[in-house]
Each structure stands twice: as C-alpha cells, then as structure tokens.
Amino acid sequence: QSVLTQAPSASGTPGQRVTISCSGSSSNIGINTVNWYQQLPGTAPRLLIYSNNQRPSGVPDRFSGSKSGTSASLTISGLQSEDEADYSCAAWDDSLNGYVFGTGTKVTVL
Amino acid sequence: QVQLVQSGGEVKKPGASVKVSCKASGYSFTNYGITWVRQAPGQGLEWMGWISVYNGNTDYAQKFQGRITMTTDTSTSTAYMELRSLRSDDTAVYYCARHINGGISDWFDPWGQGTLVTVSS
Numbered sequence: 001q002s003v004l005t006q007a008p009s010a011s012g013t014p015g016q017r018v019t020i021s022c023s024g025s026s027s028n029i030g031i032n033t034v035n036w037y038q039q040l041p042g043t044a045p046r047l048l049i050y051s052n053n054q055r056p057s058g059v060p061d062r063f064s065g066s067k068s069g070t071s072a073s074l075t076i077s078g079l080q081s082e083d084e085a086d087y088s089c090a091a092w093d094d095s096l097n098g099y100v101f102g103t104g105t106k107v108t109v110l
Numbered sequence: 111q112v113q114l115v116q117s118g119g120e121v122k123k124p125g126a127s128v129k130v131s132c133k134a135s136g137y138s139f140t141n142y143g144i145t146w147v148r149q150a151p152g153q154g155l156e157w158m159g160w161i162s163v164y165n166g167n168t169d170y171a172q173k174f175q176g177r178i179t180m181t182t183d184t185s186t187s188t189a190y191m192e193l194r195s196l197r198s199d200d201t202a203v204y205y206c207a208r209h210i211n212g213g214i215s216d217w218f219d220p221w222g223q224g225t226l227v228t229v230s231s
Contacts, residue, residue, distance in 0.1 A: 002154055032215070033214065035218075037155070037218075044205055044221040044222065044224050045155065045207075045218075045221050046219075046220070047217055047218060047219035047220070050210075050212070050215065051212060051214075088154060090155075090157075092216065096171075096172065097169075098157060098159075098171045098172065099160075099216075100157065101154055101155040101156065101157065104154045
C-alpha cells in the first residue's frame, strides 16, 4: 500500500508541458527529499530526479522536479514520444521508518 | 560503466525460499549500499530494505522483517536477497539498485535488470 499518491495517468501531445503530482504527508515529503523514477515499458526503473530537483548526468533538461510542503511535482517540458512511461515518486517515511514509493503515473504521448 | 546484473528467474512453491543475486561492476562496491525493491504484476514499486556494503548493517521494511535476509560478498562484488516462507503474493519482479547516500537524502541508481520470482503450487 503506497502512502504517496499520484494520479494514475497523464497525457499530452509532443511538445506540450506535462506535470505529475505526488502527494504525501508530514512524515515523508514534508520533512524528507523526493526522488523520481522513470520506468519505460518492460524495463527496470531509472533515476530521473534526486533530492527534489537534481538531475543525474544523462537526464535531459526537459525533466525538472520541485517540492512544496507535503507535495512534489515532476514536470516534462516539451514532451517527446520516448517519454511515454510510468513515473513514480519516492521518499523516506519517518513514521514507517522505511522508503515509500508513489502509486505511479502512466504518461501517454498522444 | 556502473552496472548491476541480477540472477535469472525462479519458480518456487509456497513455503519455499528464494535467493536472488546482484553482481555489481564499474564502481567501488564497498562505498555504497544496495537496496532491494519489488514490483508485483501490474503494481507499483515496493521497497524491501537495504544493506550497507561497508559494514553489513541492514534496514528491512517492517513488512518483511523475520523472513528476509540481505547479505553481500565483497570478494565478488555481489549482493544477495533471500526471502523465506514464500506466498503467492510474493510473485513479483525483484530489483536491486545501488543505494547512494547523499548526506541528507538517499537515492537509487542504477538498477539491476530485475529477476522474476514466481510462486505457484
């Protein structure tokens, strides 16, 4: 049972801006940093954003992350066909004393 | 390049145990931890726990405590995850990932290719 809530789906046309939200609580996002993972169909997850808004080398700059209070967001600016994937947020939860993932958002490029 | 290669798929009967391996290359194995995450069919990601390769300390998710053991072999740069008393709902793809501690935050990068464990009578 995920404690981080995401909308199950999002979509956009090529070039559009898409924002995915991740809602948590005071025991996770409210006090800890957020990471985002991308999972292309049939593949392992890949780190997309760490520490709320940092991009690992190799991740295109059209991906950006932010955090405010107990929520976080991932924005894809200039959606491309290869961005069609599942996106999951993640954070440490101090109450559960464990790492928690979001429910996941499937992004479709129309 | 940094890479994690996992062992092949397994089919187990309920009540049995499974041990999945994860061989690391391209970095200093003892400088990072290894995290294990699983994904049931059509479901989201679930963190199972992690092990510090440096000192062997482990931190397991509450859900798995008592039936999971994570270990490492620094001579072969390999991490292992053993799950016991398997049930049908343990059917999932199991991933290992390099656990990076950045001070005030942790993240997982890269991930292994995944190992499908099927529990069926």
